[in-house]
Ligand SMILES: [Fe+2]
Ligand SMILES: [Fe+2]
């Protein structure tokens with residue numbers, strides 16, 4: 231009896247550090263009759279050298295009891311708000327029905343990747359010899375599963391009122407622009423466990439997700455979309471932990487062995503470049519798809535990469551890590567990519583699962599103000615031309631299918647940065663076949679692992695090879711992508727989404 | 739020196755946490771953005787349990803911070819009494 235009492239009192243006084251060491255205490259042991267290499271077969275092939283797993287530090291020292299307790303609290307809050315959103319017709323409070331198209335792109339593009347992150351972390355959580363790393367990956371794996379679930383719930387709510395959500399799981403690895411995020415995660419998941427962690431945990435979570443979630447969720451708040459703010463910030467509350475894991479991983483790898491430094495640098499270069507290419511879609515959402523705008527893509531890039539990333543890379547300099555290759559190029563690109571991307575989507579708007587439109591005059595002025603160096607000179611004239619054509623009843627759609635970059639799978643839409651009127655093309659011949667790239671960054675990545683990237687499933691190639699139904703684009707859209715052709719795609723003007731909105735709002 | 743930062747959801751709990759941070763980090767800058775509050779400082783920022791408890795008028799566990807946390811930048815050091823962010827340069 232007495233003994234029990236003492237134990238309870240002692241348990242109450244345990245500090246975070248003690249609790250954490252009790253949690254991890256018996257999860258690893260000396261192998262007496264098995265070779266450790268057979269138990270952790272993926273630990274060495276990438277060339278990473280780990281000398282002492284016990285040096286792995288989890289700064290949050292989150293134990294399972296605390297994890298479940300706080301995650302449960304987050305979930306309760308989240309679903310209470312989603313219920314309130316549904317019960318109070320929250321969809322009617324969004325700023326403008328155009329806004330919902332940003333959410334269509336977010337939920338069909340990003341949410342399936344939450345599931346891939348879940349799978350990836352579950353996999354690597356088994357592959358490390360260190361207990362701390364295994365536990366952190368396990369928690370992150372559960373977090374990511376929670377993220378996809380909450381986003382599917384948010385999506386089911388929007389799906390009752392707006393077009394374009396009905397076949398997201400079918401669309402994710404088929405649709406030409408959704409293969410951009412999907413292939414990004416396929417690339418990471420088919421890499422070794424350390425590259426995956428540098429790719430997703432560090433480059434994506436630490437360096438780049440701020441740009442995905444923070445300005446975008448703040449934008450959702452600004453556009454009256456309580457559901458998105460809620461799942462976004464709820465996911466992001468786990469992100470702080472994921473980011474910290476990402477940073478700890480990098481420091482751990484760099485401290486373990488100097489031979490790890492060039493390997494890690496190569497992965498940082500690769501995943502920074504792949505990440506910035508992927509974020510082109512986010513830039514376009516921020517500058518063109520949010521009717522009430524919080525900040526421009528350029529401003530977000532400056533705060534969340536140049537400032538925050540600059541501080542980070544200064545910190546990592548003591549290990550011999552330098553700024554990612556092509557960071558200087560991206561600094562120039564921030565002036566251009568969102569405009570180049572939205573123009574591409576606008577002109578291919580017959581083949582997108584969301585609506586596109588010409589910015590309003592007020593929005594054009596906002597863009598001129600935010601991009602004084604480039605917008606009026608290169609991009610505004612295109613929109614003035616599009617406006618003229620639309621007024622004449624000749625809304626313009628490009629008939630040709632876009633050529634895709636073999637690495638990032640984005641259409642060839644980026645220009646040379648010293649000549650923004652010239653589309654950038656790079657190509658290479660490998661084993662007798664020619665491969666095309668949007669940039670030197672994407673070409674470098676291919677050259678480092680050509681056997682991997684020659685296997686890329688490029689949506690446009692697949693259509694042209696007859697692997698996606700057909701013969702025409704319209705059949706591909708309806709039979710292979712499961713779009714409701716005529717409802718999900720085409721211009722916002724005249725869409726069923728727009729008509730329903732006007733009915734709800736009582737405007738003719 | 740580079741900036742460390744953290745961002746919290748703009749909710750009832752976080753308002754007290756922000757008050758506590760302001761008091762413990764007089765050099766910090768508080769920036770209000772739609773639905774969120776960003777706090778930044780040169781080189782170092784600390785959240786102290788005791789100060790938060792004082793502002794809230796109740797017991798508060800350091801790990802409760804995670805319920806409102808949106809993002810952070812800097813090396814994290816957390817124990818039962820405080821969470822700090824810093825850069826090594
Ligand atoms: Fe996530
Ligand atoms: Fe995450």
Ligand SMILES: [Zn+2]
Nearest residue numbers: 635638668672
């Ligand atoms: Zn590319």
